[in-house]
């Protein structure tokens with residue numbers, strides 16, 4: 001395990017023990033002090049499982065409104081902007097949001113500090129494309145269950161949601177952070193009024209490969 005991953009795990013454990021499931025993200029980004037190597041998920045490139053999907057589905061933004069949830073250092077948000085979306089991207093960590101603005105000083109992306117767990121009514125049904133990649137899996141199961149309807153609420157009528165997450169079987173142990181999702185947990189999206197258009201369960205190209213769920217939803 002990398003030093004960065006170990007550090008994230010330690011901060012997550014400490015935060016959870018203090019009943020604060022999201023407090024550790026800001027600590028991690030702030031303690032990194034500008035060193036991207038200290039953030040275990042910072043690839044400084046868009047998520048390849050997102051790129052493959054956008055290419056395959058021939059997605060063109062065409063000025064439509066997109067929202068990136070838990071944007072981290074901003075690479076996925078920038079990719080959506082590059083493909084023609086008008087992008088809003090948020091993260092619970094103010095340091096991460098400042099970091100995005102520093103990395104992409106001329107960006108068209110609107111970077112915002114926001115907590116997914118504190119619903120923002122003006123964003124309800126506002127976005128034509130919502131991207132959730134790798135945020136749910138860093139939230140413990142009970143918090144994730146509360147977060148899923150909030151994610152669904154951002155999607156406009158006729159709009160799409162793409163969820164990419166680690167996946168596991170009910171018979172697999174929950175594992176350590178990042179905690180893989182059960183397919184059954186994703187039922188929260190259809191309960192929240194979205195239609196599941198496709199569900200993919202695959203091993204990605206990482207070494208060693210990681211089991212991922214990639215799910216496409218639409219609000220009727």
Ligand SMILES: C[S@@+](CC[C@H](N)C(=O)[O-])C[C@H]1O[C@@H](n2cnc3c(N)ncnc32)[C@H](O)[C@@H]1O
Pocket residue numbers: 022025026041042043047069070071072073076090091092093096114115116117133134135138139
């Ligand atoms: C594993 S990182 C993934 C970042 C980015 N999506 C990527 O793939 O590089 C999860 C991100 O979600 C953010 N996050 C966690 N809980 C959040 C919440 N409740 N509201 C908003 N952002 C949150 C964290 O600060 C972190 O940047």
